[in-house]
Amino acid sequence: MCELLGMNCNVPTDICFSFTGFQARGGLVDEHQDGWGIAFFEGKGVRQFLDSNASAHSPIAELVKNYPIRSKNVISHIRKATQGDIKLENTHPFMRELWGYYWIFAHNGNLINFKPEFDGSYLPVGNTDSESAFCFLLQELRKKFGTTFPSRSELFIEVKSLSIQIGAFGEFNFLFANGDLLFSHCSTHLTYIVRKAPFTQARLKDKDVEIDFSELTNHTDRVAVIATIPLTNNEKWETMDPGTLWLFQEGEVVEHGLTIAGPLTQNPSPES
Amino acid sequence: MCELLGMNCNVPTDICFSFTGFQARGGLVDEHQDGWGIAFFEGKGVRQFLDSNASAHSPIAELVKNYPIRSKNVISHIRKATQGDIKLENTHPFMRELWGYYWIFAHNGNLINFKPEFDGSYLPVGNTDSESAFCFLLQELRKKFGTTFPSRSELFIEVKSLSIQIGAFGEFNFLFANGDLLFSHCSTHLTYIVRKAPFTQARLKDKDVEIDFSELTNHTDRVAVIATIPLTNNEKWETMDPGTLWLFQEGEVVEHGLTIAGPLTQNPSPES
Numbered sequence: 001m002c003e004l005l006g007m008n009c010n011v012p013t014d015i016c017f018s019f020t021g022f023q024a025r026g027g028l029v030d031e032h033q034d035g036w037g038i039a040f041f042e043g044k045g046v047r048q049f050l051d052s053n054a055s056a057h058s059p060i061a062e063l064v065k066n067y068p069i070r071s072k073n074v075i076s077h078i079r080k081a082t083q084g085d086i087k088l089e090n091t092h093p094f095m096r097e098l099w100g101y102y103w104i105f106a107h108n109g110n111l112i113n114f115k116p117e118f119d120g121s122y123l124p125v126g127n128t129d130s131e132s133a134f135c136f137l138l139q140e141l142r143k144k145f146g147t148t149f150p151s152r153s154e155l156f157i158e159v160k161s162l163s164i165q166i167g168a169f170g171e172f173n174f175l176f177a178n179g180d181l182l183f184s185h186c187s188t189h190l191t192y193i194v195r196k197a198p199f200t201q202a203r204l205k206d207k208d209v210e211i212d213f214s215e216l217t218n219h220t221d222r223v224a225v226i227a228t229i230p231l232t233n234n235e236k237w238e239t240m241d242p243g244t245l246w247l248f249q250e251g252e253v254v255e256h257g258l259t260i261a262g263p264l265t266q267n268p269s270p271e272s
Numbered sequence: 273m274c275e276l277l278g279m280n281c282n283v284p285t286d287i288c289f290s291f292t293g294f295q296a297r298g299g300l301v302d303e304h305q306d307g308w309g310i311a312f313f314e315g316k317g318v319r320q321f322l323d324s325n326a327s328a329h330s331p332i333a334e335l336v337k338n339y340p341i342r343s344k345n346v347i348s349h350i351r352k353a354t355q356g357d358i359k360l361e362n363t364h365p366f367m368r369e370l371w372g373y374y375w376i377f378a379h380n381g382n383l384i385n386f387k388p389e390f391d392g393s394y395l396p397v398g399n400t401d402s403e404s405a406f407c408f409l410l411q412e413l414r415k416k417f418g419t420t421f422p423s424r425s426e427l428f429i430e431v432k433s434l435s436i437q438i439g440a441f442g443e444f445n446f447l448f449a450n451g452d453l454l455f456s457h458c459s460t461h462l463t464y465i466v467r468k469a470p471f472t473q474a475r476l477k478d479k480d481v482e483i484d485f486s487e488l489t490n491h492t493d494r495v496a497v498i499a500t501i502p503l504t505n506n507e508k509w510e511t512m513d514p515g516t517l518w519l520f521q522e523g524e525v526v527e528h529g530l531t532i533a534g535p536l537t538q539n540p541s542p543e544s
Contacts, residue, residue: 044397045360047322052314063335088317096369100395120419121393123372125316147392
């Protein structure tokens with residue numbers, strides 16, 4: 001399996017602190033050594049760093065950890081291969097364009113016998129179940145909405161419906177973003193935290209690093225961090241229920257709903 | 273205007289030497305300071321590094337210069353903005369997927385009033401003439417060949433026809449590659465060199481750096497380097513005639529042809 005890390009904020013924020021802990025899990029304190037990647041949105045543009053080596057030993061990961069790229073939306077992934085060889089083209093996150101926006105996608109899980117029919121609009125380059133799921137997701141969104149960006153709630157309903165459809169094939173935790181919106185689907189494991197004023201100290205679980213966010217932030221800042229397993233051990237992370245889809249915008253949850261029949265611990269959104 | 277650098281080889285080769293000279297032109301010895309980018313193919317996968325800062329002062333460019341990523345196909349670009357703001361989404365090279373391959377594109381020139389009709393299959397994310405040209409190129413290739421990768425010569429004929437069509441709008445020097453094939457279109461300025469045995473010494477024009485390729489290569493290696501202006505001052509670079517399209521594969525020219533009426537200095541390929 002793999003691990004996911006996402007960030008969605010209302011101001012461009014660097015992810016150095018969270019990435020420091022996350023990177024350590026890629027072959028240093030954990031087994032995720034089959035490559036890693038990270039994508040930063042800067043406006044509509046994307047900076048993507050991919051490496052088929054373990055993140056703990058990657059000079060590119062060292063650069064990312066030490067060079068504060070400020071972004072409102074980040075998706076990162078460390079890989080323990082289940083399907084697909086250890087190759088650059090199988091390294092997450094993946095990127096495609098839809099409606100004049102880049103979309104970034106990373107997956108943790110395993111889809112069994114997922115062989116969707118592709119019409120050619122988005123074709124996988126590698127041979128992972130994950131990239132197939134991403135291409136199918138975009139293909140179906142374009143089929144549904146044509147060349148026009150739908151409203152946020154229309155898009156949420158459709159991504160939810162596709163998450164149910166693809167999720168029927170197996171474990172399907174994913175992060176999916178276009179620089180403004182960040183979708184997080186919890187099929188088995190995903191947690192999140194929204195950091196906002198009053199900001200406090202945070203301490204990484206995987207490395208002996210502490211940070212005082214109150215010294216680095218303004219009181220209006222809002223930063224949502226999503227991770228497979230909580231990255232800090234002195235903050236309260238929310239556990240997403242299996243079978244839920246969450247949409248983050250400007251550092252907060254703006255929509256959420258069920259993708260399987262079952263209880264939702266927080267107030268469901270109207271369409272769930 | 274901007275500058276282009278491309279590499280196409282028969283064995284994975286690092287571009288550190290050429291990039292060292294090229295990087296110096298991005299704000300150090302030259303005026304190209306409005307961003308830079310480089311894309312390396314590794315098999316079908318791509319590593320893309322983009323920065324809207326000058327390459328001469330970019331920590332990411334330092335990493336690329338010092339970290340020998342071995343690739344059979346590389347495209348790099350340093351930008352002096354003509355159209356489009358200095359933003360990440362306007363930074364070349366651009367990337368899209370077609371026929372299950374990533375395609376990388378970088379442009380040097382200026383297309384006047386180029387407003388193609390887009391059907392939605394590939395839409396620009398930024399607002400440069402260059403990205404519009406790339407999206408139009410891919411859209412028309414998909415329209416012509418559907419979901420199937422055509423033969424090399426069919427593809428060459430079509431890219432040539434589209435180069436003529438788009439080139440009617442202005443200066444259109446470009447590099448366009450999928451990891452195997454590298455197209456180079458010379459509208460005004462483009463040069464190339466094919467390095468092969470017997471390998472000799474090369475000395476950069478823009479930095480006091482010399483390399484002895486005979487110490488680093490095997491006698492079967494073949495490396496084509498394409499650049500707007502020759503990068504070394506002790507080797508013979510071929511000047512591409514304005515109005516010519518060249519296709520490189522495995523480190524050598526495999527097709528070339530005219531995109532305007534005029535003389536071609538070398539033997540034209542059958543379809544030119």
